[in-house]
Amino acid sequence: DKDMVFGKLRLRSEGSSGGHKGLQSIIEALGTDQFHRLKIGVGHDDQKIPTDSFVLQKFSADEEEKLPQVLKQAQNIVTEWIKKTEIFSRGIVGAERRQPWRRAQRGGPSRKDIQ
Numbered sequence: 001d002k003d004m005v006f007g008k009l010r011l012r013s014e015g016s017s018g019g020h021k022g023l024q025s026i027i028e029a030l031g032t033d034q035f036h037r038l039k040i041g042v043g044h045d046d047q048k049i050p051t052d053s054f055v056l057q058k059f060s061a062d063e064e065e066k067l068p069q070v071l072k073q074a075q076n077i078v079t080e081w082i083k084k085t086e087i088f089s090r091g092i093v094g095a096e097r098r099q100p101w102r103r104a105q106r107g108g109p110s111r112k113d114i115q
Contacts, residue, residue, distance in 0.1 A: 001020070002043070006070075009074055010039045012037055013034075016033060023037070038074055
């Protein structure tokens with residue numbers, strides 16, 4: 001994300017593309033902006049350079065040095081998010097196995113369908 005300082009990380013569960021063409025393409029393909037994404041700041045203080053040129057240039061020496069740590073933090077965030085999502089999903093699936101009428105709350109078979 002060019003509007004965030006280099007190395008800042010932000011996990012979002014929804015939102016617009018914010019002018020990011022790749023993200024806009026994903027939103028259009030899915031037909032929704034309701035999906036999780038991890039934003040990684042690349043900064044863009046020099047407004048003299050057009051954004052498309054800025055994002056295609058190499059990282060500075062300072063950024064190169066910090067990049068492994070930023071990517072490790074990103075990996076940790078995604079790993080934790082996946083773990084929490086798996087636990088949440090297992091809870092829903094487990095509840096549906098014990099109490100199948102819960103599926104009706106999500107548009108599945110109703111309680112009378114399972115009797």
